Amino acid sequence: MSGTSVSAGTASPEPGSLETVADHATAARLLVAAGSALVAAGLSPGSSGNVSVRDGDRLLMTGTGTQLGDLVLDDLSVLDLAGVHLAGPAPSKEVALHLAMYAKDPAHTAVVHVHSPSAVALSCLEPWSDHSAVPPLTPYSLMRVGQVPLLPFVAPGDPAMGALVRDSPLPFRAALLSNHGAVVSGEDLDRAVQSTIELEEACRIALLTQGAARRLIAADQVRAITAAWGMPWTGPADEAGASSAAVSSASSPAVRHAAGEGPAN
Secondary structure: OOOOOOOOOOOOOOOOOOOOHHHHHHHHHHHHHHHHHHHHOOOOOOOOOEEEEEEOOEEEEEEOOOOHHHOOHHHEEEEEOOOOEEEOOOEOOOHHHHHHHHHHOOOOOEEEEEOOHHHHHHHOOOOOOOOOOOOOOOHHHHHHOOOOOEEOOOOOOOOHHHHHHHHOOOOOOEEEEOOOEEEEEEOOHHHHHHHHHHHHHHHHHHHHOOOOOOOOOOHHHHHHHHHHHOOOOOOOOOOOOOOOOOOOOOOOHHHOOOOOOOOOO
């Protein structure tokens, strides 16, 4: 799958199209189960958050305004790989974000975006380093997530969010969206959900230790763990090498324009 720019899923299905969510029944059931798992873990308050899965040349995505813990098959949208809406309700406004994550790693078939409390809180602080907002405090976040850059703020639903993901030179399977939340991709829905849960725990621990004399995992161990588990880690792995420079909203061409208004939800 290429990183082609996409529409935000606003095109209407072609007249006479017979495609439905039922044509992707297995993927749809897994998506419903993923929504329930995220809510059970306390990561999706209210109607926040959205999840998608790639099934062949189609994407299934939670519809706008849906609650992840109460999903039914009729809540799911079907899109093509360019983001064109083919069937079901209108998709979440974060289509561009999801498609950019798929383009970031074509081997990944699932994307989770949540407004979980610890991830949102950490996204409101200056990042630990330029390449990761989350410091290497536990081996588990290194094993399941790796580095987690903080991306500059754009309004929710703005297609510029997808451009930020595509334009980042850093490899990552998870990122914090400034003052917004987290986005995570995975090889399948289970791994995307588990990585999201682990990221929330890593953010919680980072917040609990904020301002304290932290003892980080040694740099050589960070690199050994992430390499063994196939997780990205490209920057410094110690406090001396980490930069706490602010992430500027002017640091990327994608956010130099006005944020604009996205569709509700």
